[in-house]
Amino acid sequence: MSLKDMFKKNKEILIYSPLKGEVLDLNEVPDNVFTSNIIGDGCAIIPEPGEICAPISSKVEIFKTNHLLIFEPKKGVYIVIHFGVGTSLLGGKGFERIVELSPKKMVEAGDKLVSYDLDYLKENAKSIITPIIVSDDNVDYIELLVDPGEKVDAGTPLMRVILK
Template structure:
Protein backbone atom coordinates (compact mmCIF):
# COMPACT_ATOMS: atom_id res chain seq x y z
CA UNK A 1 0.00 0.00 0.00
CA UNK A 2 2.68 2.50 0.97
CA UNK A 3 4.69 1.67 -2.16
CA UNK A 4 1.68 2.58 -4.30
CA UNK A 5 1.35 5.92 -2.54
CA UNK A 6 5.02 6.68 -3.05
CA UNK A 7 4.89 5.62 -6.72
CA UNK A 8 2.07 8.09 -7.48
CA UNK A 9 3.83 11.04 -5.84
CA UNK A 10 4.46 13.94 -8.22
CA UNK A 11 8.12 14.93 -8.30
CA UNK A 12 9.12 18.46 -9.37
CA UNK A 13 11.71 19.32 -11.99
CA UNK A 14 12.72 22.96 -11.68
CA UNK A 15 13.59 25.37 -14.47
CA UNK A 16 17.36 25.19 -15.11
CA UNK A 17 17.50 28.72 -16.55
CA UNK A 18 15.57 31.97 -16.35
CA UNK A 19 13.26 32.40 -19.32
CA UNK A 20 9.95 31.19 -20.74
CA UNK A 21 8.71 27.60 -20.47
CA UNK A 22 8.31 25.97 -23.87
CA UNK A 23 6.69 22.72 -24.95
CA UNK A 24 9.05 20.15 -26.44
CA UNK A 25 7.00 20.28 -29.64
CA UNK A 26 8.22 23.88 -30.04
CA UNK A 27 11.91 22.98 -29.86
CA UNK A 28 13.37 23.36 -33.39
CA UNK A 29 14.88 19.89 -33.47
CA UNK A 30 12.98 16.77 -34.50
CA UNK A 31 14.57 14.50 -31.88
CA UNK A 32 13.41 16.77 -29.05
CA UNK A 33 10.11 17.91 -30.60
CA UNK A 34 8.97 14.34 -31.25
CA UNK A 35 10.18 13.13 -27.84
CA UNK A 36 12.60 10.62 -29.35
CA UNK A 37 15.04 11.24 -26.50
CA UNK A 38 12.41 11.43 -23.74
CA UNK A 39 9.57 13.52 -22.40
CA UNK A 40 9.71 16.77 -20.46
CA UNK A 41 9.72 20.46 -21.33
CA UNK A 42 12.11 23.22 -22.37
CA UNK A 43 13.04 26.76 -21.43
CA UNK A 44 13.76 29.56 -23.88
CA UNK A 45 16.40 31.24 -21.72
CA UNK A 46 17.03 34.94 -21.26
CA UNK A 47 20.10 34.48 -19.06
CA UNK A 48 23.16 32.25 -19.21
CA UNK A 49 23.26 30.84 -15.68
CA UNK A 50 22.40 27.11 -15.62
CA UNK A 51 21.15 25.51 -12.39
CA UNK A 52 20.48 21.89 -11.58
CA UNK A 53 16.77 21.16 -12.10
CA UNK A 54 16.80 18.31 -9.54
CA UNK A 55 18.57 16.76 -6.59
CA UNK A 56 20.83 13.98 -7.82
CA UNK A 57 24.21 12.81 -9.04
CA UNK A 58 25.84 14.15 -12.18
CA UNK A 59 26.16 10.99 -14.27
CA UNK A 60 27.79 12.64 -17.27
CA UNK A 61 28.94 16.04 -18.48
CA UNK A 62 29.54 15.94 -22.22
CA UNK A 63 33.02 16.82 -23.44
CA UNK A 64 31.44 19.71 -25.34
CA UNK A 65 29.92 21.03 -22.08
CA UNK A 66 26.46 21.55 -23.61
CA UNK A 67 24.62 18.64 -21.97
CA UNK A 68 24.31 17.02 -18.56
CA UNK A 69 22.91 13.66 -17.52
CA UNK A 70 21.75 13.64 -13.90
CA UNK A 71 20.41 10.64 -12.00
CA UNK A 72 17.91 11.99 -9.51
CA UNK A 73 17.93 10.89 -5.90
CA UNK A 74 14.92 8.66 -6.73
CA UNK A 75 16.87 6.93 -9.54
CA UNK A 76 15.34 8.75 -12.52
CA UNK A 77 17.62 9.58 -15.45
CA UNK A 78 17.36 13.14 -16.72
CA UNK A 79 19.00 14.95 -19.63
CA UNK A 80 19.57 18.71 -19.63
CA UNK A 81 20.58 19.92 -23.11
CA UNK A 82 21.57 23.59 -23.43
CA UNK A 83 20.41 24.91 -26.79
CA UNK A 84 20.07 23.03 -30.08
CA UNK A 85 23.06 21.90 -32.16
CA UNK A 86 25.34 23.44 -29.54
CA UNK A 87 27.54 20.35 -29.75
CA UNK A 88 29.00 22.07 -32.84
CA UNK A 89 30.60 24.74 -30.63
CA UNK A 90 32.88 22.06 -29.09
CA UNK A 91 32.63 23.66 -25.66
CA UNK A 92 33.18 27.27 -26.76
CA UNK A 93 31.01 29.62 -24.71
CA UNK A 94 30.34 27.10 -21.93
CA UNK A 95 31.80 27.02 -18.41
CA UNK A 96 31.01 23.97 -16.28
CA UNK A 97 31.15 23.92 -12.48
CA UNK A 98 30.43 20.23 -11.80
CA UNK A 99 32.04 16.91 -12.66
CA UNK A 100 30.79 13.38 -13.14
CA UNK A 101 29.92 11.91 -9.75
CA UNK A 102 29.14 15.23 -8.02
CA UNK A 103 25.94 15.36 -5.97
CA UNK A 104 23.86 18.42 -6.78
CA UNK A 105 20.76 19.96 -5.27
CA UNK A 106 18.05 21.64 -7.30
CA UNK A 107 19.18 25.24 -7.73
CA UNK A 108 22.94 24.55 -7.57
CA UNK A 109 24.87 26.37 -10.30
CA UNK A 110 26.22 23.78 -12.71
CA UNK A 111 27.19 25.88 -15.75
CA UNK A 112 27.29 29.25 -17.45
CA UNK A 113 26.65 29.74 -21.17
CA UNK A 114 27.27 32.73 -23.40
CA UNK A 115 23.85 33.10 -25.04
CA UNK A 116 25.13 35.89 -27.31
CA UNK A 117 27.69 33.48 -28.76
CA UNK A 118 24.94 30.94 -29.48
CA UNK A 119 22.88 33.64 -31.17
CA UNK A 120 25.93 34.78 -33.19
CA UNK A 121 26.26 31.22 -34.51
CA UNK A 122 22.54 31.09 -35.31
CA UNK A 123 21.87 28.32 -32.81
CA UNK A 124 18.43 27.97 -31.19
CA UNK A 125 18.49 28.69 -27.45
CA UNK A 126 15.67 26.33 -26.41
CA UNK A 127 16.98 24.18 -23.56
CA UNK A 128 15.19 20.83 -23.17
CA UNK A 129 14.98 18.97 -19.87
CA UNK A 130 14.02 15.36 -20.47
CA UNK A 131 13.20 12.20 -18.57
CA UNK A 132 15.04 9.62 -20.66
CA UNK A 133 13.28 6.45 -19.48
CA UNK A 134 9.64 6.73 -20.62
CA UNK A 135 8.96 3.16 -19.52
CA UNK A 136 9.71 4.15 -15.90
CA UNK A 137 8.35 7.70 -15.67
CA UNK A 138 5.42 9.80 -16.80
CA UNK A 139 5.26 13.58 -17.12
CA UNK A 140 2.18 14.63 -15.14
CA UNK A 141 2.06 18.39 -15.62
CA UNK A 142 4.08 20.94 -17.58
CA UNK A 143 3.95 24.58 -16.59
CA UNK A 144 4.00 27.63 -18.83
CA UNK A 145 5.01 31.24 -18.61
CA UNK A 146 8.03 32.96 -17.15
CA UNK A 147 10.41 30.68 -15.26
CA UNK A 148 12.90 31.61 -12.56
CA UNK A 149 15.77 29.12 -12.48
CA UNK A 150 15.81 26.89 -9.43
CA UNK A 151 12.55 28.38 -8.11
CA UNK A 152 9.76 27.61 -10.57
CA UNK A 153 8.66 24.09 -11.43
CA UNK A 154 9.04 23.41 -15.15
CA UNK A 155 7.21 20.08 -14.96
CA UNK A 156 6.30 17.28 -12.58
CA UNK A 157 6.57 13.55 -13.11
CA UNK A 158 5.74 10.33 -11.38
CA UNK A 159 7.35 6.90 -11.39
CA UNK A 160 5.33 4.16 -13.10
Protein backbone atom coordinates in the same frame (compact mmCIF):
# COMPACT_ATOMS: atom_id res chain seq x y z
CA MET B 1 3.44 10.07 7.28
CA SER B 2 1.54 6.95 6.34
CA LEU B 3 3.04 4.08 4.38
CA LYS B 4 0.72 4.97 1.49
CA ASP B 5 2.06 8.59 1.44
CA MET B 6 5.66 7.36 1.55
CA PHE B 7 4.98 5.01 -1.36
CA LYS B 8 3.32 7.82 -3.33
CA LYS B 9 6.27 10.14 -2.66
CA ASN B 10 8.66 7.55 -4.12
CA LYS B 11 6.55 7.49 -7.29
CA GLU B 12 6.79 11.26 -7.85
CA ILE B 13 9.75 13.43 -8.89
CA LEU B 14 9.60 17.23 -8.79
CA ILE B 15 11.84 18.95 -11.35
CA TYR B 16 12.80 22.60 -10.93
CA SER B 17 13.62 24.91 -13.81
CA PRO B 18 17.35 24.78 -14.59
CA LEU B 19 17.19 28.14 -16.40
CA LYS B 20 15.57 31.54 -16.30
CA GLY B 21 13.44 32.11 -19.40
CA GLU B 22 10.22 31.41 -21.25
CA VAL B 23 8.69 27.92 -21.15
CA LEU B 24 7.76 26.33 -24.49
CA ASP B 25 6.05 23.15 -25.56
CA LEU B 26 8.63 20.53 -26.58
CA ASN B 27 7.38 20.55 -30.17
CA GLU B 28 8.67 24.15 -30.49
CA VAL B 29 12.27 22.86 -30.48
CA PRO B 30 13.71 23.13 -34.03
CA ASP B 31 15.06 19.55 -34.02
CA ASN B 32 12.98 16.42 -34.58
CA VAL B 33 15.18 14.39 -32.20
CA PHE B 34 13.41 16.31 -29.43
CA THR B 35 9.97 16.84 -31.00
CA SER B 36 9.57 13.15 -31.89
CA ASN B 37 9.85 12.13 -28.20
CA ILE B 38 12.51 9.53 -29.10
CA ILE B 39 14.52 10.55 -26.02
CA GLY B 40 11.51 11.23 -23.80
CA ASP B 41 8.98 13.93 -22.98
CA GLY B 42 9.23 17.26 -21.23
CA CYS B 43 9.34 20.92 -22.23
CA ALA B 44 11.77 23.54 -23.47
CA ILE B 45 12.95 26.98 -22.33
CA ILE B 46 14.12 30.02 -24.27
CA PRO B 47 16.93 30.98 -21.87
CA GLU B 48 17.74 34.43 -20.61
CA PRO B 49 21.26 35.33 -19.37
CA GLY B 50 22.31 33.25 -16.36
CA GLU B 51 23.49 29.77 -15.52
CA ILE B 52 22.33 26.21 -15.94
CA CYS B 53 21.32 25.04 -12.46
CA ALA B 54 20.63 21.56 -11.16
CA PRO B 55 16.88 20.87 -11.60
CA ILE B 56 16.94 18.19 -8.89
CA SER B 57 19.22 16.79 -6.21
CA SER B 58 20.87 13.80 -7.86
CA LYS B 59 23.90 12.37 -9.59
CA VAL B 60 24.90 14.37 -12.67
CA GLU B 61 27.09 13.93 -15.71
CA ILE B 62 28.16 17.08 -17.55
CA PHE B 63 29.49 16.46 -21.05
CA LYS B 64 32.95 17.80 -21.90
CA THR B 65 31.42 20.52 -24.10
CA ASN B 66 29.20 21.66 -21.17
CA HIS B 67 26.09 21.94 -23.39
CA LEU B 68 24.56 18.64 -22.20
CA LEU B 69 23.81 17.63 -18.63
CA ILE B 70 22.23 14.35 -17.57
CA PHE B 71 20.79 13.86 -14.08
CA GLU B 72 19.80 10.50 -12.57
CA PRO B 73 17.52 11.08 -9.56
CA LYS B 74 16.44 7.41 -9.44
CA LYS B 75 18.08 4.38 -11.01
CA GLY B 76 17.09 4.36 -14.68
CA VAL B 77 15.33 7.77 -14.60
CA TYR B 78 17.17 10.51 -16.49
CA ILE B 79 16.60 14.25 -16.74
CA VAL B 80 18.39 15.57 -19.83
CA ILE B 81 19.17 19.26 -20.37
CA HIS B 82 20.43 19.94 -23.89
CA PHE B 83 21.28 23.64 -24.11
CA GLY B 84 20.21 24.84 -27.55
CA VAL B 85 20.32 23.09 -30.92
CA GLY B 86 23.60 22.80 -32.82
CA THR B 87 25.58 23.74 -29.71
CA SER B 88 27.46 20.44 -29.73
CA LEU B 89 29.21 21.65 -32.91
CA LEU B 90 30.73 24.59 -31.00
CA GLY B 91 33.15 22.34 -29.11
CA GLY B 92 32.32 23.89 -25.75
CA LYS B 93 32.69 27.54 -26.86
CA GLY B 94 30.10 29.74 -25.19
CA PHE B 95 29.95 27.55 -22.07
CA GLU B 96 31.99 27.56 -18.89
CA ARG B 97 31.74 24.97 -16.16
CA ILE B 98 31.25 26.56 -12.75
CA VAL B 99 31.97 23.43 -10.70
CA GLU B 100 34.41 20.62 -11.33
CA LEU B 101 32.74 17.32 -10.66
CA SER B 102 34.00 13.80 -10.47
CA PRO B 103 31.96 11.47 -12.69
CA LYS B 104 28.44 10.86 -11.38
CA LYS B 105 28.89 13.43 -8.58
CA MET B 106 25.89 14.39 -6.45
CA VAL B 107 24.57 17.94 -6.73
CA GLU B 108 21.76 19.73 -4.90
CA ALA B 109 18.74 21.26 -6.66
CA GLY B 110 19.59 24.87 -7.52
CA ASP B 111 23.38 24.42 -7.65
CA LYS B 112 24.87 26.56 -10.43
CA LEU B 113 26.71 24.19 -12.77
CA VAL B 114 27.44 25.88 -16.13
CA SER B 115 27.44 29.52 -17.23
CA TYR B 116 26.79 30.47 -20.84
CA ASP B 117 27.43 33.38 -23.17
CA LEU B 118 23.95 33.91 -24.57
CA ASP B 119 25.01 36.45 -27.21
CA TYR B 120 27.71 34.12 -28.56
CA LEU B 121 25.32 31.16 -28.63
CA LYS B 122 22.56 33.16 -30.37
CA GLU B 123 25.05 34.06 -33.12
CA ASN B 124 26.72 30.66 -33.52
CA ALA B 125 24.18 27.93 -32.73
CA LYS B 126 21.13 26.91 -34.75
CA SER B 127 18.91 27.78 -31.76
CA ILE B 128 19.17 28.59 -28.05
CA ILE B 129 15.86 26.85 -27.27
CA THR B 130 16.77 24.34 -24.57
CA PRO B 131 14.90 21.03 -24.19
CA ILE B 132 14.47 19.56 -20.72
CA ILE B 133 13.59 15.90 -21.21
CA VAL B 134 12.58 13.12 -18.84
CA SER B 135 13.73 9.79 -20.23
CA ASP B 136 12.50 6.56 -18.66
CA ASP B 137 10.26 3.66 -19.59
CA ASN B 138 8.80 3.76 -16.05
CA VAL B 139 7.26 7.22 -16.43
CA ASP B 140 3.47 7.15 -16.24
CA TYR B 141 3.03 10.82 -17.10
CA ILE B 142 4.65 14.24 -16.83
CA GLU B 143 2.70 17.21 -15.54
CA LEU B 144 3.96 20.60 -16.69
CA LEU B 145 3.58 23.02 -13.76
CA VAL B 146 4.18 26.16 -15.85
CA ASP B 147 2.11 26.96 -18.92
CA PRO B 148 3.92 27.44 -22.24
CA GLY B 149 4.50 31.15 -22.83
CA GLU B 150 5.04 31.87 -19.12
CA LYS B 151 8.40 33.00 -17.74
CA VAL B 152 10.23 31.09 -15.02
CA ASP B 153 13.21 31.73 -12.81
CA ALA B 154 15.81 29.04 -12.22
CA GLY B 155 14.58 27.03 -9.25
CA THR B 156 10.84 27.43 -10.00
CA PRO B 157 8.94 24.10 -9.90
CA LEU B 158 8.66 23.14 -13.59
CA MET B 159 7.46 19.53 -13.97
CA ARG B 160 6.08 16.76 -11.82
CA VAL B 161 6.99 13.27 -13.01
CA ILE B 162 4.75 10.40 -11.93
CA LEU B 163 6.38 6.97 -12.18
CA LYS B 164 4.47 3.76 -12.92
